[in-house]
Amino acid sequence: MLPLTSCIVRNFIYRSIRHVSSKYPRPHPRPYRRRLFEAALAPILPEGRQIYPTLVEPTNATQKGSEEYKDIELALVDHVRKWxxxxxxxxMGVCQFLPVNGRTLWLSKxxxxxxxxxxxxxxxxxxRKIFEGTPLQSLNxxxxxxxxxxxxREIESIRTIVMATRKLPWVIPLAITCDSRIISMDEAKELCTFPSFEDVRAETVGVLQRSLSDTVLSIGRPxxxxxxxxxxVRSTNENSRTDL
Structure with a gap:
């Protein structure tokens, strides 16, 4: 009878140990001497105030980390500027880039x-980092x-960009820049109506020269x-003196 009872007890202990999860260890109480020491010093030591972290601090830290640029990003910014x-x-033409097949992308490039x-x-x-501190910062x-x-590289590239984006449905032009000036798409399309940008330059120079000559004439007339x-007045005074 005893061997049967001991076997049942062993099976029960084995099953109970097997069913205990290793993910949650059993809590072990502190040693008796440690509890006695803390109880003896409790009237002397002030109660420590526990400060729990709020959700604001991790959020601010994450936002600050996302705003800062990494070294590899700054190196890429420097490389693009030099390029x-x-x-x-x-x-430069700023465009919206839609999903496209890789082979089509490389062919269009x-x-x-x-x-x-x-x-x-x-x-x-x-x-944004490249345009920071420049007249093109408003493009952000x-x-x-x-x-x-x-x-x-050339001013004629404005016409090329406008005509090429009409054939590419996955590239939508938003604005075009020439040197440090931002040109809207309506202005760019209006410029493309001229046969050549040299005619626009000649017409602009003619308008400026005409306005300059008109300004000189208007200033010199008074x-x-x-x-x-x-x-x-002088001739009138001389005539009056001779009569006297």
Whole structure:
């Protein structure tokens, strides 16, 4: 009878041990001497105030970390700036970049490169940092979602960008920059109506020269009128003296 009872007890202990999860260890109380020591020092030591972290501090830390740029991002910003200066790109087109197949993307990139336009996508954070402290900083409101930039070296690239984006449904132009000036798409399309941008430049120079000559004439006319009036007054005074 005893061996049967001991076997049942062993099976029960074995099953109870097997069913205890190793994920939650059993709590072990502190030693007796430690509890006695703390009880003896309790009237002497002041009660420590426990400060629990709030949700604001982790949120602020996460936001601050997301706003700071990493070393690799700053290195990429420096590389892109040097690439723009070395390539002497005067025209940039900020576009919305929609999903597209990889083969189609590479084919379109090569076609644009043959026309003198480079299509690049570096990310919104990188482009904001590149335009920081420049007249193009107001373009930061356009960097939402996924964007790409079309770079051109000549002013004629404005026409190339406008005509090329009409054929690419996955590239939507938002604005175009020439040197440090921002041109809206309506103005860019209006410029494309001219046969050549040299005609626009010649017309602009003619308007400026015409306005300058008109300004000189308008400024010189009162001077000539004043001289004529003074001559008339002097001649009148001389005639009156001779009569006397």
């Amino acid at each position: 723009i200066q070395k390539g002497e790109f005067r025209v 090569n076609q644009l490169r043959m026309q003198g336009v480079e299509l690049r996508s570096y990310g919104n954070r990188i482009m 409101v356009l960097f939402v979602g996924t964007n790409c930039i079309l770079f051109g 001077t000539h009128d004043l001289i004529n009036i003074l001559d008339c």
